[in-house]
Amino acid sequence: MRPQVYISDLSKHVGKSVTLKGWLYHRRSSGKVKFLILRDGTGYLQCVVFKGNVSTEVFENAEKLTQESSFEITGAVKLEPRAVGGYELDAVDVKIISISSEYPITPKEHGIEFLIDHRHLWVRSKKQVAVLKIRHRIVKAIRDFFDMRGFVLFDPPIITPNACEGTSTLFEFDYFDLGKAYLTQSGQLYAEAGALALGKVYTFGPTFRAEKSKTRRHLTEFWMVEPEMAFYDLDDNMDLAEEFLEYIVQTVLTEMRPELEILERDVTKLENIKRPFPRISYDEAVQILLESGIDFEWGNDLGGGDETIISDKFDRPVMVHRYPSQVKAFYMKRDPKNDKLALAVDVLAPEGYGEIIGGSQREDDLDKLLHRIKEHNLPQESFEWYLDLRRYGSVPHSGFGLGLERTVSWICGIEHLREAIPFPRMIYRNTP
Ligand code: 4AD
Ligand code: MG
Numbered sequence: 001m002r003p004q005v006y007i008s009d010l011s012k013h014v015g016k017s018v019t020l021k022g023w024l025y026h027r028r029s030s031g032k033v034k035f036l037i038l039r040d041g042t043g044y045l046q047c048v049v050f051k052g053n054v055s056t057e058v059f060e061n062a063e064k065l066t067q068e069s070s071f072e073i074t075g076a077v078k079l080e081p082r083a084v085g086g087y088e089l090d091a092v093d094v095k096i097i098s099i100s101s102e103y104p105i106t107p108k109e110h111g112i113e114f115l116i117d118h119r120h121l122w123v124r125s126k127k128q129v130a131v132l133k134i135r136h137r138i139v140k141a142i143r144d145f146f147d148m149r150g151f152v153l154f155d156p157p158i159i160t161p162n163a164c165e166g167t168s169t170l171f172e173f174d175y176f177d178l179g180k181a182y183l184t185q186s187g188q189l190y191a192e193a194g195a196l197a198l199g200k201v202y203t204f205g206p207t208f209r210a211e212k213s214k215t216r217r218h219l220t221e222f223w224m225v226e227p228e229m230a231f232y233d234l235d236d237n238m239d240l241a242e243e244f245l246e247y248i249v250q251t252v253l254t255e256m257r258p259e260l261e262i263l264e265r266d267v268t269k270l271e272n273i274k275r276p277f278p279r280i281s282y283d284e285a286v287q288i289l290l291e292s293g294i295d296f297e298w299g300n301d302l303g304g305g306d307e308t309i310i311s312d313k314f315d316r317p318v319m320v321h322r323y324p325s326q327v328k329a330f331y332m333k334r335d336p337k338n339d340k341l342a343l344a345v346d347v348l349a350p351e352g353y354g355e356i357i358g359g360s361q362r363e364d365d366l367d368k369l370l371h372r373i374k375e376h377n378l379p380q381e382s383f384e385w386y387l388d389l390r391r392y393g394s395v396p397h398s399g400f401g402l403g404l405e406r407t408v409s410w411i412c413g414i415e416h417l418r419e420a421i422p423f424p425r426m427i428y429r430n431t432p
Contacts, residue, residue: 007043010077010087019074020045020089021097023124024065026107034062036091037084038073041129046083047073049091061094067106068124070097119423120432130259131419134252135408139204141251142225142402145244146202151227154194154201156187158208162382164189165329169209171220183208186401189331189386191228192362195397196389202227214427216416217304217354219405221425228399234343234361237398238319241347241357242277244402245317249273252411265413269351272315279319282341285310301327308352317356321345330376331369332360345400353410359400366390 005018022040029035032051037044049062065071072095080088104118105125115122122128146153163170164186175181187203194201204225211218227240249270252260260267280288285306289296292309302310302320311318322335325342332342347357363369369390373383380387408420418424423432 007038007040007045007085007087009042010045010085013077014079014087015077017074017076017092018089019072019093021072022070023100024067024069024071025126026067027065029063034059036062036065036073036094038071038089039124044084044126045087045089046080046085047075047089047091049094053090054092054094058092058094061096062091064096064099065094066100066103068100068103068121070100071095072097116418116424116429117432123422126262128419130262131408131412131414132422134256134259134263134412135404135420137252137256138248138404138408138411141248142204142244142404145247146200146225146227149200151200151202152194152198154187154191154198154203155205156184156190156194156203158184158206160184162189162386163378164331165209167378169211171208171210185209186224187226188228188399188401191226191399192386192389192397195228195230195399196393196395200227200229212427215304216418217406219417219421219424219426222417222421223404224401225404226399226401228397230395230397232361232398233396234321234345234398237359237361237400238279238321238345241319241345241359241400241402242275242317245277245347245357246273246275248407249411260412263412263414265411269315270411272350273317277317277319277347278314279321280310281321282323285320288313299324299326302346304354307348307354311348311350311352311354314350316350318348318350319345320348328360330372330378331362333363334368343398347400349406349410351410351413353406355403356406356410357400357402359398361396361398364390364394364396366394 005013005020020038020040022038024036025039025044026037034049036047038047049059051059073091074093075089075091078088105121160182171183172180184207186207191201191203202225206221207224208221211220253267253270286296286298288310289306322341323344324340325334328342328344332344335341335343343361345359346355348354349356363372366387373380405417405420409417
C-alpha cells in the first residue's frame with residue numbers, strides 16, 4: 001500500500017500523480033468541467049475533472065458527489081496560485097466512498113442554535129477547523145512553555161472531596177458509601193502539594209463550575225492550566241504570567257497565520273502582546289472606573305462590564321493586583337501592608353475579552369489558613385491534607401490558572417466560548 005498523501009504534503013508532490021482521500025467541501029460545474037473542492041482535515045484542494053480526460057463513469061462519479069460525500073481522487077498535482085492553498089489536481093480517477101445525502105449545514109446562513117445542535121457536523125466547517133487547530137497549537141505552546149522551564153506536569157484528581165473556588169458553583173454527586181463528592185473546580189490545591197514535592201509543577205485538564213450565569217464567557221466544563229511554584233511571591237507570579245501570555249500569542253502569530261486569516265482576525269492587535277504588561281492595583285482600577293463615570297463601590301468584585309472599561313485603556317493584557325480579600329478565595333495570602341487586601345492578580349485580556357488568568361500568592365501560615373477555612377464555613381476535615389502542607393515545611397508559594405477557552409476565544413477573535421471547545425457544556429446545553 002502506498003503511504004497516504006495529505007493536502008498539507010502537496011509541496012513534495014508537484015508534477016507527480018497522487019491519490020487523496022477526503023470529503024467534498026464544495027462543487028462547481030461549467031459544462032465539461034467539474035471543480036471539486038476536496039477537504040481532508042489538513043487543507044483544501046481544488047480538483048479539476050475534465051470530461052475529455054476521464055471515462056464516462058469517472059465523470060458521472062464526480063457528478064454524483066454531494067456536499068460532504070467522501071471520496072478518493074487521483075491525479076497530477078500542479079502549482080496554481082489562484083486556487084485555494086496554491087495547488088490544483090488534474091483528476092484522472094474519482095472513486096466514491098460514501099454519498100452524503102442532504103447535509104444539514106449548507107452554505108447559507110444558519111442560526112447559532114441550529115449550528116450547536118449540529119456541533120458534531122459543524123466542526124467540519126472552515127472556521128471551526130481553524131479555531132480547533134489554533135486551540136491545539138495553544139495547548140502545545142502551553143506545554144512547551146512549562147516543559148522548557150523545568151516544570152513537571154502534575155495531574156490532579158477530577159473527583160474531589162472539597163471545594164476550591166467557593167461552594168456556589170460546585171457540581172455535587174453521591175460517591176458510593178462515602179457521601180458527597182464534587183467535580184473539581186480547579187486543580188490548584190493539589191498543585192500546591194505538587195509544588196512542595198517537585199518545586200515547579202503545572203496541572204492541565206478539564207475543570208467544572210456549575211455556573212448559573214448564561215454569559216458568553218462561561219462554560220460549565222472548561223480546561224484550565226495551573227502552574228504552581230514553591231518560593232515564588234506575587235511579583236514572581238506576575239512575571240511568569242506575562243512571559244507565558246507573550247509566548248502563547250507570539251507562537252500562534254508565527255505559526256498559525258493561515259488560520260488567523262480564515263478567521264479574519266485583526267493580527268495587529270495580537271502583535272502588541274509583548275512584555276511588559278501594565279500592572280495596576282485594584283485601587284487604581286477602581287479609580288479608572290470612577291473617572292469613567294461608573295458608580296462603583298470599593299470592595300466589590302469587578303464585573304464583566306467593569307473589566308472591559310479597564311482593559312480598554314490598554315493595548316495589551318492588564319494585570320490587576322491586590323483585590324479586597326472579601327471577594328477572593330480562602331487560600332489567598334493577605335497583603336502584609338494591608339490586611340483588607342489579598343495578594344491576588346487577575347489578568348484582563350484586551351478587546352473586552354475579560355479575565356483570562358486568576359492567581360495569587362497562597363496563605364502559607366497554618367493558623368491564618370485555619371482561621372480562613374472557618375470564616376468561609378468550609379469543612380475542616382476535608383482540608384486536613386491541605387493544612388498538612390503548612391504543617392510540614394511550609395514555604396511561600398504562588399500560582400495562577402489560565403482558562404483555555406477564554407484564551408482561544410481572545411486569540412481567535414470569536415464572540416462566544418462555545419466555539420473554542422469541540423463540544424461545549426453550558427447551563428442550557430449538554431448535547432451533542
Ligand atoms: O479565577 P479562577 O476561578 O481561579 C482558579 O480557579 C484558581 N484556582 C487558579 C489558580 O490560582 N491556580 O479561574 C481561573 C481562570 C479564569 O481566569 C478564567 O480564564 C477561567 O479560569 N474560568 C472559566 N472559563 C470558562 N468558563 C468558566 N466558567 C470559567 N471560570 C473560570
Ligand atoms: Mg477569577
